[in-house]
Amino acid sequence: MTQPFAPVSLDSDLAAMSLPAVSLRYSVAMPQPETHLFEVSLEIQGYSHPVLDLKFPVWTPGSYLVREYVRHLQGFRAVDGQGNPLTWQKLSKNHWQIASPPSTVAVHYRIFANDLTVRTNHLDGSHGYFNPAAMFFRVVGQEQTAIALTVVPPDLSWQVSTPLKTVLEESHTYLAANFDELVDSPVEIGTQAIYHFEVLGKPHQFAIWNQAAGNPFTPNAQQANQQQPNIGQILSDTQKIIEVEAELFGGLPYDRYLFLLHLTANAYGGLEHKAASSLIYSRFGLSTKDGYLKFMSLVAHEFFHLWNVKRIRPKGLEVFDYDQENYTDALWFCEGTTSFYDIVIPFRAGLYDAKCYLAKVSEAITKLQTTPGRKLQPLSESSFDAWIKLYRPDSNSRNAQISYYLKGEVVSFLLDLLIRQQSQGSLDDVMRQLWAQFGQPEVGYTRAELKAVFESVAGVDLTEFWARYIEGTDELPYGGLLEPFGLRLVIAEVSPTPYLGLTTKADHSAAIINFVEAGSPAERAGLEPGDELLAINGYRVRADQIGDRLQSYRPGDSIVLTVFHQDVLVQRSLVLGEPVPVRFELQPVPEPNPQQQQAFRQWLGIELATL
Numbered sequence: 367m368t369q370p371f372a373p374v375s376l377d378s379d380l381a382a383m384s385l386p387a388v389s390l391r392y393s394v395a396m397p398q399p400e401t402h403l404f405e406v407s408l409e410i411q412g413y414s415h416p417v418l419d420l421k422f423p424v425w426t427p428g429s430y431l432v433r434e435y436v437r438h439l440q441g442f443r444a445v446d447g448q449g450n451p452l453t454w455q456k457l458s459k460n461h462w463q464i465a466s467p468p469s470t471v472a473v474h475y476r477i478f479a480n481d482l483t484v485r486t487n488h489l490d491g492s493h494g495y496f497n498p499a500a501m502f503f504r505v506v507g508q509e510q511t512a513i514a515l516t517v518v519p520p521d522l523s524w525q526v527s528t529p530l531k532t533v534l535e536e537s538h539t540y541l542a543a544n545f546d547e548l549v550d551s552p553v554e555i556g557t558q559a560i561y562h563f564e565v566l567g568k569p570h571q572f573a574i575w576n577q578a579a580g581n582p583f584t585p586n587a588q589q590a591n592q593q594q595p596n597i598g599q600i601l602s603d604t605q606k607i608i609e610v611e612a613e614l615f616g617g618l619p620y621d622r623y624l625f626l627l628h629l630t631a632n633a634y635g636g637l638e639h640k641a642a643s644s645l646i647y648s649r650f651g652l653s654t655k656d657g658y659l660k661f662m663s664l665v666a667h668e669f670f671h672l673w674n675v676k677r678i679r680p681k682g683l684e685v686f687d688y689d690q691e692n693y694t695d696a697l698w699f700c701e702g703t704t705s706f707y708d709i710v711i712p713f714r715a716g717l718y719d720a721k722c723y724l725a726k727v728s729e730a731i732t733k734l735q736t737t738p739g740r741k742l743q744p745l746s747e748s749s750f751d752a753w754i755k756l757y758r759p760d761s762n763s764r765n766a767q768i769s770y771y772l773k774g775e776v777v778s779f780l781l782d783l784l785i786r787q788q789s790q791g792s793l794d795d796v797m798r799q800l801w802a803q804f805g806q807p808e809v810g811y812t813r814a815e816l817k818a819v820f821e822s823v824a825g826v827d828l829t830e831f832w833a834r835y836i837e838g839t840d841e842l843p844y845g846g847l848l849e850p851f852g853l854r855l856v857i858a859e860v861s862p863t864p865y866l867g868l869t870t871k872a873d874h875s876a877a878i879i880n881f882v883e884a885g886s887p888a889e890r891a892g893l894e895p896g897d898e899l900l901a902i903n904g905y906r907v908r909a910d911q912i913g914d915r916l917q918s919y920r921p922g923d924s925i926v927l928t929v930f931h932q933d934v935l936v937q938r939s940l941v942l943g944e945p946v947p948v949r950f951e952l953q954p955v956p957e958p959n960p961q962q963q964q965a966f967r968q969w970l971g972i973e974l975a976t977l
């Protein structure tokens with residue numbers, strides 16, 4: 367590996383940071399990677415308090431769910447400077463305490479790592495990856511103390527990729543300025559392919575695990591090549607995305623940046639950091655056009671977060687409390703607005719045209735307008751309850767909830783149009799003002815401050831907009847905000863079958879109901895998720911036949927469904943309703959006037975007539 371960053375001596379570095387007397391050093395070894403066990407040691411020197419409290423994070427910033435990472439910890443022991451055992455006490459699930467500790471304490475434990483996601487840990491014979499929130503204790507009271515980290519790979523061929531500052535390259539020793547920075551710095555250890563590139567004079571890396579692991583049974587070389595990502599394309603498109611985002615915010619607020627990518631058979635995810643993104647994606651997805659663009663959206667999304675949510679943070683996330691939920695009603699802005707930009711940025715970077723951009727917006731609107739929960743859960747509440755709802759979907763979620771990613775994206779799109787119409791600005795100006803006012807100084811914004819920034823850019827009072835569409839559940843005002851740009855939202859497609867109000871999943875050939883829409887004919891008839899659908903009007907039906915079978919009925923027809931409900935055979939009668947919309951589309955208004963044509967051209971850079 368070519369390490370482009372000059373190592374400096376640990377001692378001079380520590381001295382330069384004028385550290386307190388306490389020193390904290392972690393080491394992570396993995397002598398038997400196939401066991402999935404990381405061996406972690408923490409050495410604390412110069413400690414002089416009556417008790418030593420060690421607390422393990424229960425969640426990781428960027429993923430708003432208490433994940434109880436400490437459940438993977440085993441073999442905790444503590445010794446003094448001579449290696450003599452120290453007694454300790456557990457005070458809660460994630461809290462260890464050592465009373466009257468000596469000035470030097472070493473703590474040893476193992477972390478079982480067999481969960482391959484961006485927010486957990488994974489170790490096997492091919493690599494190690496850890497998300498530090500799931501690996502390291504916080505020494506209570508020493509959160510601002512610098513922490514040295516030494517990684518001990520099991521094999522000389524394994525290298526280390528991390529955004530942490532390198533202090534001793536030969537021993538893989540790094541330094542975090544404080545606990546927050548340690549938590550924010552993922553680590554990849556293995557034979558990952560590493561690509562270096564520069565943007566605006568700053569070094570960037572793309573590190574890819576599993577890039578070369580093709581299918582040995584691939585029948586021909588051409589297919590094998592299709593499974594390999596086109597790395598040149600990825601790097602050049604990533605560079606364009608970085609340039610567009612840097613232009614928006616006026617520069618890059620880091621010294622260097624690392625993209626970590628795990629390629630697997632079928633996975634999707636990302637976790638943002640201040641100077642890194644952890645990404646996981648399907649290797650096969652990269653070889654289709656849609657899949658590739660979805661991946662570049664993911665890159666744009668996680669990269670955008672280095673401003674929005676990593677530095678521009680709501681008050682509730684200003685100071686991380688790793689022991690419990692950190693509540694905020696602004697995740698719609700942190701995630702939804704970032705989702706709005708993850709399709710805008712690739713468009714501005716030239717990865718697709720305005721038509722394709724609008725098609726992606728239409729797709730998001732379709733998802734929102736076909737989710738019944740939008741009528742029940744306000745966007746602000748969806749944000750606040752992320753901890754108990756978004757990551758824990760059940761069969762009722764679509765009826766009762768709306769994703770703050772999805773609705774936040776569509777609301778951001780509409781707010782962008784509103785600002786463009788009311789002033790000469792756009793959502794870009796909101797981002798820039800937030801960056802100057804809250805991001806650069808890293809001060810959390812309140813709900814009122816966020817709204818005030820929108821209002822100052824738009825030049826209008828947004829109290830009613832907030833009350834109805836962010837804190838309320840009114841249907842979004844598409845018509846009024848699209849019309850000045852010569853667009854309207856139309857129903858592009860209705861269901862080919864009359865309305866029943868349920869969906870099924872196939873369990874072999876059996877059709878198992880997995881969703882029943884609130885207020886639908888299916889719900890009124892007493893059908894429930896979990897029921898096995900056996901027959902329509904007495905004729906057996908398999909999972910893949912339901913759509914076809916329903917097409918032979920008309921709205922208003924009565925039908926009888928035979929199901930197993932809790933293993934009991936029952937019949938349910940219902941009347942089919944009118945077909946419902948399944949696809950919405952942004953389309954030009956029939957006869958756009960010159961003002962509309964001009965507004966559209968100024969917005970997207972093409973003629974409305976070319977849509």
Ligand SMILES: [Zn+2]
Pocket residue numbers: 667668671700701704
């Ligand atoms: Zn995100």
